[in-house]
Amino acid sequence: MAIIERERHSANGDEAGGDLRPPVAATGAAAIRIRGLEKTFGGNRVLRGIDLDVPAGQFVAVIGKSGCGKSTLLRILLGLDEPTGGHVTFKTAGEEAAWPNARIVFQEPRLLPWATVADNVAVGLGEGAPPLEAKRKVGAVLSEVQLTEKAGEWPARLSGGQRQRVALARALVSRPGILALDEPLGALDALTRISMQQLLARVWKELGFTALLVTHDVSEAVHLADRVVVLDQGRIALDLAIPHPHPRRHGNPALAELEGKLLAAILGEEKVGA
Structure with missing residues (x-):
């Protein structure tokens, strides 16, 4: 994955003052360090020298107007896109250079319609997981998202909120060090959205991963995050x-x-908070 290649590049000292130790596989929450991050599409400079530090286990929300670079930043952090310039590095809570176990939840659940809820969640473990261990992990994470009784159901029989909880369980089943959330609640009705916010806050606190949420909803950002970062141009x-x-x-x-x-x-008012 590109996310690992960038970490290897930085850990070998290509960044000024870089860590010369080989990166390890992170088994817990990972810290993120971004320096001078740039991304250009053609003549459009989407990210313009982003510097950001996220301690291991923190919940950070990124908000801003459409087109400000929120989702682009998330995609680069997850290795789904390559930066034009700058560095992204990851470390364990013990400050060792790390290869993070990173997962993402999108606005659409993207479930396999021909697979049961349990089998959809098991996809998050990848191939080769021992069957008994996979069953135990799937059962545990379905309990965490309050869907134990739906394990054998088909996605088509679930509500929108339940499908999104399955998508969350699929991302959590491998116990990620970093969980990225790209407008995961945007398609839900107001009451379901509040319920999902409460669920996200609870599982983040219980599991201790580093969370990065991209959202247009300022209230959602404030109710979930330790910090809120506003991107503008x-x-x-x-x-x-x-x-x-x-x-x-x-x-x-x-x-x-x-x-x-x-x-x-976000609106560009001169006196922020006045």
Whole structure:
């Protein structure tokens, strides 16, 4: 995967001051370091020198207007696209250069219609997993997303929220160090979306992975993330900490104030948070 090749490149010292130790396979949450990240499509400079550090186990949301570079940043971090310039490196919580186990959940569940819920989740383990171990891991993760009773069902018989929980379980079954979420709740109705937000917050806290959420929903970002990063024309316009414990209540005035600061940054208002 490209994500591993970039880590090997950086770990061999190609980045100034790079770590000369060979990277290890990360078994827990991975930290992310981005320096000078650039991405150009033709004449369109989508990312313009992004610098960002994400500690292992942190939940970061990335928001901004359409076309600001949110999904491009996520795709580069997951190895689904190559940067034009700059460096992306990963480390374990112990500061060793790492090959992270990274997974992504998209807006569409992308389930196999001919496979049961359990078999769809097992896809996340890859080929060659011992059957008994795979069954145990699938059962455990279905319990975490509250779908144990749906293990033998077909995707067509599930609600939209249930299908998205299957997609989440498929991403979580291999216990990723990094979980990327690209507008995963965008197609859900309001009440289902809130329920899924609560589920995401719970499994992140329980499993301890590093989470990167791309969303257009400022309220969603504030209710889920430790930090919210606003992208504007390929640059970071604001990096805002959300210093409130989970679970977070919708309608909390303190969170509403933070939402206002973020909206001001997205809309380009001169006095952010004024």
